[in-house]
Amino acid sequence: MSEKFPEELRYTDDHEWASVSENIATIGITHHAQDALGEVVFVDLPESGKELSKGDTFGAVESIKAVSDLYSPISGKVIEINSVLSDEPGNVNADPYGDAWMVKIEVSDTAELEELMDVAAYKNLVDSL
């Protein structure tokens, strides 16, 4: 199991993470999110090219227990989706910060990145739950 709170990522209070390089953000769900869901059986992702505003629902993660919407941490255009997840949804449990990245977004407003939580703030949020 990968580490629970990678230092270099940014987080949302909906338990998504974002890894930003240049103007491309890679998005997934956190260790805490996958643990709360249990075994993930389906990941519903958008089409490449979809324009998202910050907070938009861009997909869903399903376990037997529950379904959880995915909310975009930032505004921008989806430039790539992780199509492996349609055959290997279990990657979300096995490697939430690695193999189970979900979408790559071309960020339209980098200022929005400042609004995301750093690891300390996110860890506080999870500890308070």
Next chain:
Amino acid sequence: MKKIPLKKTPLYDAHVRLNGKIVDFGGWNLPVQYSGITDEHNAARNAAGIFDVSHMGELEVEGPQAEEFLNYLVTNNVAKLVNGRALYAAMCRENGKIVDDLIIYRLKERSYLIVVNAANIEKDFAWAESIARNYDVSLRNASDQYGQIAIQGPKALKILQKLCTDSLEDIGVFFAKRLSVAGIEALVARTGYTGEDGFEIYCQSKDAMQIWDSAIDEGAPHGLKPCGLGARDTLRLEAALMLYGNDIDESTHPLEAGLGWVVKWKKGDFSGRDFLVEAKENGLKRTLRGLKVDGKMIPRIGYEVLDSSEIVCGKVTSGTLSPTLGYPIALAYLPAEIQDGEKVLVKIRNKTIAAEIVPTPFYRRKK
């Protein structure tokens, strides 16, 4: 808001010890899973699973008119029971709507045990008490005194037999026998909620842990695994066994739920009879049906079902991604004229997904 402390079953410490993921299940602290829902589900289908069902309610009925009382209280024919025999039944209000579904065991002459759903214990007891006034019976809510453990799966018999000197093979399906399990006096019933062969063991609360631990010690080498509420739900849904609160409740009646087989018309009067006779004569407007759903998205409770012209024709009452079959399945109340094999649509969030009406159960074990 005042917080009501969650109730613990006598096996709570075992769930913690086994790393169960404990959730609030209708006011009870119970494990939703241990090793994982699919893993536990497969253990029960291929080897055996052990379940803590101590939260279920137990009502004891005794007295000269116990049989007459129960025969009015429930839809099935209690007069058919011999000692050590059990039956499944619905308990209806006078208006035919389902108060609960339950199992009645005849322990001996004039003495019965009713096993009811955990969430309905108080309601059931109050309803049964209001009927019991008219009969010479005593009715007691003994739920707190009982522990209940289910061992289910093709290896359930072999595993449980190791804890018992009396032969379990002699206990037929829907029979029960009082015998010693791991040195503990218990009622062992060949019943269950998984679609597999198996047993439900009723004991005193204080003895539940010894039976649980002994069963795990003997069973683990044979593939027995502790199973949580998650696997309990996927197992029962594949077998199309009713979940009260989802598939049946006080807005449904037994005939439309497909429980006509436990409604006995010739036994005399029973609560709800007049309504059900009328419902039968008028013809059922809707019935609970099985759906085989395309894709991998899970049709969940409350999701709408649309007919071929995309008009809403019903709602999902239970749904899952069937671990055994590998596709999503669901139950839904649909217009009675819809035939098996017909295509409908299920609205899953913002998508409409094709589904086929299929006969239930979805899964039937090989004999």
